[in-house]
Amino acid sequence: MPQSVLIIGAGIIGASLAFHLARAGAKVTVLESASPASAASGRSFGWINASFYASPAHHHLRVAAMSAHHRLAAVLSDHAPNWQGTLWFEHEGQGFDQKAEELAALGYPATPVTRAEIAKLEPHLANPPAQALHIAIEGAVDPVALTRALLAASGAKILSGIAAKSLIENGGQIKGVRTAIGPFSADHTVLAAGIATPALLAPIGLDLPMLARPGIMVYSKPVGWRVNHILVTPDQEIRQDPSGALLAPGVANHQADASESIAVPSAMAEATIHRLRARFNAPDLTLDRFALGYRPVPADGLPLIGTVQPGLSLAVMHSGITLSALAGEALAAEIMGQGEHPLLADFRPGRLLKSL
Numbered sequence: 001m002p003q004s005v006l007i008i009g010a011g012i013i014g015a016s017l018a019f020h021l022a023r024a025g026a027k028v029t030v031l032e033s034a035s036p037a038s039a040a041s042g043r044s045f046g047w048i049n050a051s052f053y054a055s056p057a058h059h060h061l062r063v064a065a066m067s068a069h070h071r072l073a074a075v076l077s078d079h080a081p082n083w084q085g086t087l088w089f090e091h092e093g094q095g096f097d098q099k100a101e102e103l104a105a106l107g108y109p110a111t112p113v114t115r116a117e118i119a120k121l122e123p124h125l126a127n128p129p130a131q132a133l134h135i136a137i138e139g140a141v142d143p144v145a146l147t148r149a150l151l152a153a154s155g156a157k158i159l160s161g162i163a164a165k166s167l168i169e170n171g172g173q174i175k176g177v178r179t180a181i182g183p184f185s186a187d188h189t190v191l192a193a194g195i196a197t198p199a200l201l202a203p204i205g206l207d208l209p210m211l212a213r214p215g216i217m218v219y220s221k222p223v224g225w226r227v228n229h230i231l232v233t234p235d236q237e238i239r240q241d242p243s244g245a246l247l248a249p250g251v252a253n254h255q256a257d258a259s260e261s262i263a264v265p266s267a268m269a270e271a272t273i274h275r276l277r278a279r280f281n282a283p284d285l286t287l288d289r290f291a292l293g294y295r296p297v298p299a300d301g302l303p304l305i306g307t308v309q310p311g312l313s314l315a316v317m318h319s320g321i322t323l324s325a326l327a328g329e330a331l332a333a334e335i336m337g338q339g340e341h342p343l344l345a346d347f348r349p350g351r352l353l354k355s356l
């Protein structure tokens with residue numbers, strides 16, 4: 001069992017790992033090349049859900065991740081997610097029926113609601129759709145606040161502005177990393193560096209293929225009316241934060257922004273605000289800011305979590321806000337010698353990692 005663990009990256013995944021490893025008794029150091037939650041975790045929509053998924057195993061992982069968020073919230077109660085529920089109406093007709101049938105077959109609680117019911121649930125929608133799925137168990141969290149809270153609660157040594165340059169390998173065992181200010185040694189190293197993870201693996205002869213998935217997050221100025229749920233519309237997801245601001249990715253389907261769609265991010269942000277004005281009949285709605293982010297998406301779209309070789313693990317994934325509580329909890333337990341987590345079986349790094 002490792003005494004000391006070095007985590008590369010202080011996004012929500014590195015933060016969750018730091019929290020769970022420290023609770024399990026490890027001496028944890030986190031190296032962050034910029035500042036905590038400055039990459040994907042700081043540009044995220046923050047939706048915690050299992051209604052988006054790529055396979056039944058992926059869905060079950062996400063359901064378990066929602067339970068892990070409840071366990072985490074029992075400890076970090078000031079940063080508990082808001083379990084406000086989702087209203088899903090991304091597709092109509094056949095697409096709607098298919099989604100409803102799939103979720104029912106998975107045993108996921110998604111209740112069809114009518115236009116009149118939607119109007120009561122969301123009085124400010126300009127044109128409520130004919131039907132939606134009401135998924136009461138889903139929620140959202142402020143990813144930046146949760147990342148910072150996890151790091152603070154971990155008691156780990158957090159070193160911002162220090163980039164890991166390369167892994168130190170000795171006889172097949174990873175012993176730490178090199179940095180501009182010298183080496184950092186540890187019994188175990190975890191790469192939670194998001195899109196930068198492949199660049200750290202290449203020098204030890206490992207290729208990790210990733211997809212390029214840029215996206216923008218648009219924030220409006222606060223409004224005086226409420227959006228009660230996370231809305232999954234044909235245009236994009238929408239939610240409201242406690243300040244009253246609306247948050248919305250630039251396009252629908254949170255894993256799918258095409259590169260060309262962010263060629264002029266400011267135009268995309270304005271177009272998003274324009275759609276939101278129509279969605280809520282709110283001509284005064286104005287853009288506050290937008291942020292461009294890069295989702296860490298392994299080549300087949302699914303998470304990669306687990307040990308790669310002696311002394312080295314990695315955790316790279318999209319939907320990292322949803323998965324963070326479970327990924328940190330499960331990988332920390334594995335690193336600390338508590339056996340393999342059954343739900344991670346389909347998401348091991350060996351699925352995609354190849355020798356160069």
Ligand SMILES: Cc1cc2nc3c(=O)[nH]c(=O)nc-3n(C[C@H](O)[C@H](O)[C@H](O)COP(=O)(O)OP(=O)(O)OC[C@H]3O[C@@H](n4cnc5c(N)ncnc54)[C@H](O)[C@@H]3O)c2cc1C
Binds near residue numbers: 038165197200294322
């Ligand atoms: C627009 C957008 C919307 C999203 N919406 C959702 C959503 O609604 N729900 C959801 O679950 N997920 C969502 N995601 C995905 C989610 O944000 C990510 O999966 C998650 O933030 C990944 O966290 P991470 O800690 O792995 O990576 P990151 O947050 O990218 O953190 C990696 C960290 O590693 C640091 N780093 C990199 N290289 C080095 C190095 N060499 N040395 C030291 N540090 C290094 C970086 O500076 C960074 O801080 C969204 C993402 C985007 C961009």
